[in-house]
Amino acid sequence: MIPLLSLQTPRPSLFLTHYPPRLPTPLPRFKSPPHRTHHFPVHSFSNDQQQQQPANQKLPNQQPRTLFPGGYKRPEIKVPNIVLQLDPEDVIRGGSEALGLIDKAVSKSVGIVVLNGSIGGGGSGKSLYEAACLVKSVVRDRAYLLIGERVDIATAVDASGVVLSDQGLPSIVARNMMMGSRTESVVLPLVARIVQTPNAALNASNSEGADFLIYALGPEEDLDVEMSSGFGNVKIPIFVLNASRGGFTLSMGASKLLKSGASGLVLSLEELRLLGDDALRQMFDTKANPLMGELSLFIDAVSQIDEPFLLAIVGEFNSGKSTVINALLGKRYLNEGVVPTTNEITFLCYSKSGSEEQQRCERHPDGQYICYLPAPILKEMNIVDTPGTNVILQRQQRLTEEFVPRADLLLFVISADRPLTESEVAFLRYTQQWKKKVVFVLNKSDLYRNSSELEEAMLFIKENTRKLLKTDDVILYPISARSALEAKLSASPDLGKDYTELPVSKSHLKISRFYDLEQFLYSFLDASTTTGMERIRLKLETPIAIAERLLSACETLVKQDSQYAKQDLTFATELIDSVKEYAIKMENESISWRRKTMSLIDATKCRVLELIESTLQLSNLDLVASYIFRGEKSATMPATLKIQNDIIGPALTDAQKLLGEYLKWLQSNSARGGKQYKEQFEKRWTSVTYPTSQIHLEAHDMAKKVDLSIRVIENISAGATSKLFEKQIREAFLGTFGGLGAAGLSASLLTSVLPTTLEDLLALGLCSAGGFIAISSFPARKQAIVDKVNEIADGLAREVEEAMQNDLMETVGNLENFVKTIGKPYQDAAQERLDKLLDLQEELSNVDKKLRTLRIEIQNVHVS
Numbered sequence: 115m116i117p118l119l120s121l122q123t124p125r126p127s128l129f130l131t132h133y134p135p136r137l138p139t140p141l142p143r144f145k146s147p148p149h150r151t152h153h154f155p156v157h158s159f160s161n162d163q164q165q166q167q168p169a170n171q172k173l174p175n176q177q178p179r180t181l182f183p184g185g186y187k188r189p190e191i192k193v194p195n196i197v198l199q200l201d202p203e204d205v206i207r208g209g210s211e212a213l214g215l216i217d218k219a220v221s222k223s224v225g226i227v228v229l230n231g232s233i234g235g236g237g238s239g240k241s242l243y244e245a246a247c248l249v250k251s252v253v254r255d256r257a258y259l260l261i262g263e264r265v266d267i268a269t270a271v272d273a274s275g276v277v278l279s280d281q282g283l284p285s286i287v288a289r290n291m292m293m294g295s296r297t298e299s300v301v302l303p304l305v306a307r308i309v310q311t312p313n314a315a316l317n318a319s320n321s322e323g324a325d326f327l328i329y330a331l332g333p334e335e336d337l338d339v340e341m342s343s344g345f346g347n348v349k350i351p352i353f354v355l356n357a358s359r360g361g362f363t364l365s366m367g368a369s370k371l372l373k374s375g376a377s378g379l380v381l382s383l384e385e386l387r388l389l390g391d392d393a394l395r396q397m398f399d400t401k402a403n404p405l406m407g408e409l410s411l412f413i414d415a416v417s418q419i420d421e422p423f424l425l426a427i428v429g430e431f432n433s434g435k436s437t438v439i440n441a442l443l444g445k446r447y448l449n450e451g452v453v454p455t456t457n458e459i460t461f462l463c464y465s466k467s468g469s470e471e472q473q474r475c476e477r478h479p480d481g482q483y484i485c486y487l488p489a490p491i492l493k494e495m496n497i498v499d500t501p502g503t504n505v506i507l508q509r510q511q512r513l514t515e516e517f518v519p520r521a522d523l524l525l526f527v528i529s530a531d532r533p534l535t536e537s538e539v540a541f542l543r544y545t546q547q548w549k550k551k552v553v554f555v556l557n558k559s560d561l562y563r564n565s566s567e568l569e570e571a572m573l574f575i576k577e578n579t580r581k582l583l584k585t586d587d588v589i590l591y592p593i594s595a596r597s598a599l600e601a602k603l604s605a606s607p608d609l610g611k612d613y614t615e616l617p618v619s620k621s622h623l624k625i626s627r628f629y630d631l632e633q634f635l636y637s638f639l640d641a642s643t644t645t646g647m648e649r650i651r652l653k654l655e656t657p658i659a660i661a662e663r664l665l666s667a668c669e670t671l672v673k674q675d676s677q678y679a680k681q682d683l684t685f686a687t688e689l690i691d692s693v694k695e696y697a698i699k700m701e702n703e704s705i706s707w708r709r710k711t712m713s714l715i716d717a718t719k720c721r722v723l724e725l726i727e728s729t730l731q732l733s734n735l736d737l738v739a740s741y742i743f744r745g746e747k748s749a750t751m752p753a754t755l756k757i758q759n760d761i762i763g764p765a766l767t768d769a770q771k772l773l774g775e776y777l778k779w780l781q782s783n784s785a786r787g788g789k790q791y792k793e794q795f796e797k798r799w800t801s802v803t804y805p806t807s808q809i810h811l812e813a814h815d816m817a818k819k820v821d822l823s824i825r826v827i828e829n830i831s832a833g834a835t836s837k838l839f840e841k842q843i844r845e846a847f848l849g850t851f852g853g854l855g856a857a858g859l860s861a862s863l864l865t866s867v868l869p870t871t872l873e874d875l876l877a878l879g880l881c882s883a884g885g886f887i888a889i890s891s892f893p894a895r896k897q898a899i900v901d902k903v904n905e906i907a908d909g910l911a912r913e914v915e916e917a918m919q920n921d922l923m924e925t926v927g928n929l930e931n932f933v934k935t936i937g938k939p940y941q942d943a944a945q946e947r948l949d950k951l952l953d954l955q956e957e958l959s960n961v962d963k964k965l966r967t968l969r970i971e972i973q974n975v976h977v978s
């Protein structure tokens with residue numbers, strides 16, 4: 115029976131596949147300067163279930179900034195970068211000024227914010243929590259927020275992770291605690307460690323799996339010396355903190371620290387302010403292309419075109435990769451063992467000299483080993499030994515994954531005791547995104563008891579790999595690398611001079627298949643054979659496949675960015691248009707102001723009418739007499755005084771107050787609206803720099819004052835109005851009594867006892883027929899005054915209403931202009947970005963066409 119256990123009952127996953135965004139530092143020829151911008155993948159632990167949930171399914175809005183999709187989204191740490199270190203007390207005491215500074219910092223240069231917990235003398239849990247909430251609300255998702263030591267608070271405020279001191283929790287515990295409390299999230303929490311020594315740094319990065327380090331640089335320490343004495347081997351970003359807290363100044367050479375290999379600096383708010391924007395911009399070009407890391411892969415592949423064919427040996431740990439290589443080389447050059455033996459990428463190339471000292475292995479600064487060996491197979495083929503794809507330290511697994519795109523051919527070593535495990539399947543799937551040709555070997559086939567077990571296993575592997583790779587052309591060699599090596603070694607301990615001299619006998623069953631594998635590989639080296647041609651094609655296709663992958667990632671990014679640019683444009687346009695709704699709201703609210711004003715005018719009118727009613731009485735003989743006899747030049751009459759002092763005067767004051775408030779309301783409402791719009795634009799597009807010329811324009815729009823309605827009222831004089839009233843009254847009395855003479859007038863004295871107009875008229879009618887006729891016109895005259903008052907008051911109401919409406923329209927118009935003005939740069943920026951992205955899309959599709967042509971040409975390559 116074939117041991118298919120691993121497929122039926124998956125082995126407990128040790129550590130899972132995470133495909134990191136950063137590619138390994140290319141081989142010797144290509145080494146990035148330490149101060150270049152990179153994206154560091156953050157490695158972490160996870161579980162199987164998590165692996166099955168691709169990050170991009172869970173986070174549709176997250177941009178795929180990397181070519182290496184993994185089960186979890188590992189936060190990328192851009193380097194160089196600035197870590198802003200905050201004290202909770204400073205945040206709370208600093209109030210809005212401190213928050214403003216943090217806001218500016220994260221919008222410009224800071225990629226990570228660390229809020230001190232118990233480290234650095236942080237305050238109580240309560241104040242730390244409050245500070246964390248404040249900082250989180252400012253930072254939002256623009257930078258990573260990490261809390262010192264306090265996993266609970268980091269979780270409570272949904273921070274990106276924690277920073278642990280030397281004596282703090284183990285990284286894995288902190289990470290698991292955070293992951294446990296946010297099972298929904300596909301973004302892994304960050305765990306950073308503060309270290310003081312190279313050993314602690316190595317330990318934190320290698321065994322602990324910290325994501326980055328904060329190195330507290332003592333006053334006497336020189337980073338150059340420290341880096342060369344151990345920190346240099348640390349593979350995760352190291353941010354340097356000036357422990358003496360003297361502050362990083364330019365004179366101290368913050369940029370020198372970066373050149374020494376630091377990934378960035380840890381600065382306080384004060385230090386950040388002192389350094390200034392320009393200096394920071396010079397030091398930290400944080401706006402680097404996210405695909406730069408992957409691009410180096412392409413450049414590297416192109417430069418390798420003339421180099422020997424690159425055969426990468428991949429497979430799970432302990433599957434026998436090193437033994438296969440040793441068997442191919444004919445000598446035990448590489449260590450073999452049941453515990454993972456290959457921790458780094460080992461690059462084997464040919465050394466002409468056979469002397470022992472020429473057979474050397476060098477450790478490259480990036481951790482890779484380069485071994486120069488005299489084995490003939492290396493003459494035309496470089497072989498790469500990789501760490502297992504399921505090794506305990508995730509970094510090693512990553513190394514292997516990162517190496518895949520560079521290889522021209524993958525030799526996939528499957529162990530007979532566990533054929534095609536889950537992690538092998540996952541790894542195979544991964545290789546396919548790079549369109550890699552894979553040749554399988556079923557190693558340790560000596561473990562099968564008989565040929566039918568072997569046949570069964572082979573059938574199983576072929577069937578499944580066919581499905582996985584979607585091809586019928588699956589090449590599988592069942593081998594026993596150990597037997598093949600032993601056979602070679604026992605036949606000649608001095609092998610390796612020439613392949614043709616290898617005494618691997620076809621007749622020996624255990625090693626015969628290895629012979630076939632070797633034949634296959636050697637046929638690759640002979641350009642005159644079909645497989646030899648294929649080798650050339652594969653070599654040429656390596657950069658093409660990388661380019662295609664890059665291109666498709668670029669296309670996705672550009673498509674997504676265009677989508678965002680379109681959304682931005684729509685948002686800007688809609689925001690500008692929405693000012694109309696704001697105007698409608700203001701208009702609706704203004705109705706109550708108009709109502710109040712109208713009812714004030716109306717109330718005043720009513721009071722005037724009441725006064726008319728009570729004044730224009732024939733029974734008011736005193737009044738009649740004084741109007742008729744005193745004449746126009748006489749002192750102001752009491753009724754007039756009442757109009758002036760009690761009715762019109764206070765009404766005008768009230769109206770002025772009311773309209774003043776109305777104008778203030780208009781002004782503050784539009785100013786508030788304008789401010790809200792401005793904030794919305796600024797909040798959404800923190801990166802758009804607002805042109806200074808615009809600021810004047812916007813200030814101009816908002817400064818425009820409106821005052822039409824108040825001017826209408828100001829034009830009314832209480833004195834003039836009451837004079838007019840007096841004139842009207844006098845005219846009414848004169849018109850009525852002026853022709854009666856003394857008899858009529860004295861007769862009318864009778865009426866002084868009679869209260870109503872009707873009674874007045876009756877009495878007068880009794881006294882004289884002529885008097886009756888004259889006096890009978892009095893009601894009409896009174897009515898005329900009433901009408902006049904109505905007309906004036908209604909006219910005034912109309913005028914005021916119109917003026918109020920005009921003030922509203924002008925205010926709203928100013929607000930609309932203001933919003934249009936402030937929105938324009940954002941609208942233009944979005945449009946410009948969209949246009950550029952559309953051009954870019956076209957460029958990319960042209961590149962795509964060229965790549966297709968190239969691929970066809972490579973397929974048609976012939977040796978002449």
Ligand SMILES: Nc1nc2c(ncn2[C@@H]2O[C@H](COP(=O)(O)OP(=O)(O)OP(=O)(O)O)[C@@H](O)[C@H]2O)c(=O)[nH]1
Nearest residue numbers: 431432433434435436437450451454455456595596
């Ligand atoms: N029975 C048998 N054992 C083998 C064979 N090939 C390798 N082994 C054994 O398997 C174990 C692991 O071999 P390595 O070559 O170190 O395996 P590896 O895949 O390079 O291991 P890592 O470098 O740790 O990933 C060793 O004990 C080998 O002796 C084989 O063909 N048959």
